[in-house]
Amino acid sequence: MNQRLLGTTGFEVGEVGLGTWQLGGDWGELSDEAGREAVHAALDEGIDFLDTADVYGDGRSERLVGEVLDERDAWDDVTVATKAGRRLDPHEADGYTAANLERFVDRSREKLGAETLDLLQLHCPPWGVYYRPETFDALSSLRADGKIAHYGVSVEKVEQGLKAIEYPGVETVQIIFNPFRQRPAERFLREAERRNVGVVVRVPLASGLLTGAFDADEEFPEEDHRNYNREGDAFDVGETFAGVPFEVGIEAAEALESAVPDSATMAQLALRWILDHDAVTTVIPGSLDADHIADNVAASSLPSLSANRHRQVEQVYDDVVREHVHHRW
Incomplete structure (x- = not known):
């Protein structure tokens, strides 16, 4: 798989990583064994960047990642990014203190079984955190x-990403970016590249909408966030279907079908579209299926999309999606 340098961290990582939210929950029931198998499948395909968080299954995702890396003795071959902050209750800026952050970090170190965390990201913190230099001093x-070893911020909004990289210690930003969430390309990606900040792209397939596998009658399990968070009842609605109303996303996915190259799937079109933006370091689609993981990795080897296909993607966004998301994130 093609590699890219993750900002100033010194880590070279594959263009396609693995997001492990599914290992913790919010996507339906999952056994520990199935979770470990997904991590094994990713490593077998050459994935060397794993993204997790301390709240995914209350640490379950971190634990499963650590168990697989121990079993394979693969710690030296993989970069593991985790996130902290969402354990706060209430989740408020004043809680992002040095003591709380150290407590969260120590817990993640224990769950993963790692002496030093490769990359610690603040987990979509409230706006006020971006104006608390003491929080970033605590990370330093x-x-x-x-x-x-390094720290960054996972953000909801473009403006938060721009504010985060004003702090010199912030080496990475994780952000939602895909054919249904194009606003980061207007300014954020350019500024991140100028400052040599690594960009980790999450929700690249819009919670599955950009696989083209759903129809308007699709039903999701009760414990799946694609069921219970469509209106943002549990957390930011932008994390579910990238904030696109489900029916609109189905219409947009159908409109994108003509842009998919003959040799690719719609998911690969979406991943390739993201990777065609040079400022992006890695994309982290989440999957539990070995075949899907292999297909995602294969997107790294596909040729860049033609200018015409990029125009088609932009046209679908402008015609169908933009009004629902562009002003919000």
Whole structure:
């Protein structure tokens, strides 16, 4: 798989990583064994960037990732990014203190079984955190103490990403970016590239909409966020179907079918479209299916999309999707 440098971290990572939200929950029932098998499948395909969080299954995702890496003795071959902050209740800016962050980091180190976390990302913090220099000073102290090697921020909004990279210690930003969420390309990606900040793209397939596998009558399990969070009742609605109303997403996916190259799937079209933006370091689609993981990895080897296909993707966004998402994130 093609590699890209993750900002100033020194880590070279594959263009396609693995998001492990599914290992923790919110996507339907899953056994530990099935979760471990998904991580094994990713490593078998050459994936070397794994993204998790301390709240995915209350640490279950971190634990399963750590168990697989221990079993394969693969820690030196993989970069593991985790996230912290969402354990706060209430989730407020004032909770992003040095003591709380150190407590969260120590818990993640224990769950993963890692002395030092490769990359610690603030987990979609409230707006006020971006104006708390002491929070970022605390992250620098954790780095100096050897508990984390690097830190970044996972953001909801473009403006938050732009604010985050004003702090010199922030080496990465994780953001939603895909053919249904194109606003980061207007300014954020350019500014991140200028500052040599690594960009990790999550929700690249819009919670499955960009696989083209759903129809308007699709039903999801009760415990699946694609069922219970369509209106943002549990967390930011932008994390579910990238914020696109489900019926609109179905219409947009159908309109995109003509842009898919003969040799590719719609999911590969979406991933290739993202990777055609040079400022992106890696995309982290989540999947539990070995065949889907292999198909995702194959997107790295596909040729860049033609200018005409890029225009088609932009046209579908402008005609169908833009009004629902562009002003919000």
